[in-house]
Amino acid sequence: MRGTVAILGASALAIAGFAGFGIADEEAELVVEGETLVSRVAAPEWHPLDQLMSGWVFRSDETQALQLDDFENPGFAAITLAEEVWETAAGTSGKSCADCHGDAGEAMKGLRAQMPKWSETAGEPWTLEDWINWSRTEHQGAEAWKWESDEMLAMTAFIGLQSRGMPVNVQIDGPMEEWWERGKELYYTRVGQLDLACYHCHEGNYGNMIRADHLSQGQVNGFPVYRLKWGKLGSIHRRFKGCMENIRAVPYKRGSDEFTALELYVASRGMGLSVETPSVRN
Amino acid sequence: MKPRLMPAALAASLLAWVPAQGETVAPSDVEIVDLAVEASLTGAAGDAEKGRAWFLDRKLGNCLACHMNSDMADQPFHGEVGTPLDGVGDRWSAAELRAILVNSKEVFGPDTIMPAFYRDSGFHRVAEEFEGKTILTAEQVEDVIAYLLTLKE
Numbered sequence: 001m002r003g004t005v006a007i008l009g010a011s012a013l014a015i016a017g018f019a020g021f022g023i024a025d026e027e028a029e030l031v032v033e034g035e036t037l038v039s040r041v042a043a044p045e046w047h048p049l050d051q052l053m054s055g056w057v058f059r060s061d062e063t064q065a066l067q068l069d070d071f072e073n074p075g076f077a078a079i080t081l082a083e084e085v086w087e088t089a090a091g092t093s094g095k096s097c098a099d100c101h102g103d104a105g106e107a108m109k110g111l112r113a114q115m116p117k118w119s120e121t122a123g124e125p126w127t128l129e130d131w132i133n134w135s136r137t138e139h140q141g142a143e144a145w146k147w148e149s150d151e152m153l154a155m156t157a158f159i160g161l162q163s164r165g166m167p168v169n170v171q172i173d174g175p176m177e178e179w180w181e182r183g184k185e186l187y188y189t190r191v192g193q194l195d196l197a198c199y200h201c202h203e204g205n206y207g208n209m210i211r212a213d214h215l216s217q218g219q220v221n222g223f224p225v226y227r228l229k230w231g232k233l234g235s236i237h238r239r240f241k242g243c244m245e246n247i248r249a250v251p252y253k254r255g256s257d258e259f260t261a262l263e264l265y266v267a268s269r270g271m272g273l274s275v276e277t278p279s280v281r282n
Numbered sequence: 283m284k285p286r287l288m289p290a291a292l293a294a295s296l297l298a299w300v301p302a303q304g305e306t307v308a309p310s311d312v313e314i315v316d317l318a319v320e321a322s323l324t325g326a327a328g329d330a331e332k333g334r335a336w337f338l339d340r341k342l343g344n345c346l347a348c349h350m351n352s353d354m355a356d357q358p359f360h361g362e363v364g365t366p367l368d369g370v371g372d373r374w375s376a377a378e379l380r381a382i383l384v385n386s387k388e389v390f391g392p393d394t395i396m397p398a399f400y401r402d403s404g405f406h407r408v409a410e411e412f413e414g415k416t417i418l419t420a421e422q423v424e425d426v427i428a429y430l431l432t433l434k435e
Contacts, residue, residue, distance in 0.1 A: 193397075193412040195405055200395040205363050211340075211347040212359040250407045 030056050030276070032068055035165050037274035044271050048203060054273050055216040055225075055281060058206070063228065066280040075157060075226035075278030078150070078233050082158030085151060091142030100139060105162055112163035112275050116264045118175055125179050125264055128156050129235065129255065147254040153233040157224050160277030167274060168221050170267045183265025186258060192249030198266075201243075218243075219270040220263065222279025233278060236263050306420045309402045314388045318377035323384075323400065323420035333429030336422045343418065343426055348396065353433060363395060369435035379427045383418070399423060 030039040039054040056064060066072050086097045086104055101107040111117075116125040119134075126134070132155055133144040145152040172180045187198045201210065202218030209215070224233040237254040240262060244251035252258040307323045322328075337343045338354065346354060348363035374382070382389050386396040399418040408414075418426065 189406065191405075191407045193405060193408050193415070193417060195397055196395060204395065208362040209359065210361050210363055211344075215363075244407075245409070248409045248412045250409055 028057075028064065030054065030064075030067070030274075032164070032276075033070055037165055037276060038167065038272065039274070039276075041167075041272040047269065047271075048199075049217070049269075052219070052270055052273055053206070053217055054221060054270075054276060054279075055219050056222065056276060056279060058214045058216040059280075059282060060214075063280055063282045067276070073226065073278065073280055074228075075224075075233055075280060078154035078157050078226075078278065079161060081150065082154035085155060086158065091136070091140040093139065093141045095140060097135075097140070104158065108159045108162040110163050110166055112160040112277055113166045113169050115170065115267065116260055118171060123175075124257075125176060125260055127236075127255070127260055127263060128159060130260075132156065132159070148235055148238060153224050153235065156235070157233055157278040160224070160275060163275040164277060165274050167272050168267060168270045170264060170271070172264070172268050176264065179261045179264050180268060182258075183261035183263070186262045187265055191244060192247035194247040194249075196247045198243070198262075217269070218266065219273060220266050221270045221273045222276035222281070224277065225279045225281045228280070228282045236266075309384075309400050309416050312384050312400065314381045314385065317381055317389050318375070319380040319384055320377045322424055323380070324424050326424065328421070328424030328426065328428035330425070330428040330432050333422075333425035333427065336418060336426050337429055342422065343399070345426075351433070367430070367433055369433060371431040371433045372435055374430075376427055376431060379430050380423065383423050383426060399426075 030037045039057050041052050043049050043052050070076050089096045116127045119126040136142045137144050190197045201215055206215045206217045220236050223236045226233050237259045240259055241251040305325055337345045346360055348361040350360040350366040352368045384400040385398040386394050400416045400423050402414050402416045
């Protein structure tokens, strides 16, 4: 269904960049398919920032617009693929995801907002990719998907979509606390030849241009994101890896404990922002 | 190395500590004293024109990523992370600029986002390609300093 597209607020350019190219209107509201998503929210007490902002806020008018209408959003091709996979029997169980879980809109609602989530089975936090692969192998009797495979990206986007509009709300206490602390440490640790940490760019300089990029707070509420530069969806860990490579550091591996801890910490820095999956970035 | 002409004032101020020609100071041997490094890292003055190129090069200085610079107004996308560098040649001496480039943390404090351009150790998880290397060579640092000194208001 094609919904209403609306950009509320002044649409004039809020700031003109040095080179005079279009920086997005920072007052614009994110209204997707008629639903207003929370793209700015007051930070929780412990947070170093006062206001949390979605990466969408920092994108150009053109990139922003792509996310307002599901027909324009290039991430939706993957949703169509995932809808098919959801209904297709696979593995030794001979069952589809739908056979066991029913309607994804009910079964998977709210899951993305809580990721990464504690797994009693494993005694560690699991990302959405981990939950999916666990169910693929344990329940469906099928092969695990590769982290950055089309199937995994499509399924994480599809499951994420079922939480669109819900506030990010990850657990950071109890058994998660230790992982959260570890993620926090990684966030503030300088790495690479450029000797930078995540916070230098995403806490101390969001809103500033770094060459052609308008720095955001590095939030993960829109993942997997459709990145125009990639020409496809990409996972949270792919983005982390890219940021580490840009500062000439050896990135951690996708799915590693380090990236899971970092994902948990970064997700918690976006508490209260709406899940935007699948979002569009440049 | 081809001989270069030094501006008289600079030559005079360097005379005292210039190491023998061609003797490059290793990154670990550079001493930052009173927020300055007096002697040229190469024993020679840099080439401003080359310095301008290193400043711009995304794989070398990439200074424009963080700094606005009106001298490069023809280039799109100047960063807003650092201070605009217009008139920077009036604000700092060659020795001070050398300290800023060698290791900005010694000048701006441990939290600065500006990378150290002439340091090769003390980092973590450096990509193999860059392990044990400085971002700029000693000669490039001197070239960039010479360029920065041309940025006068």
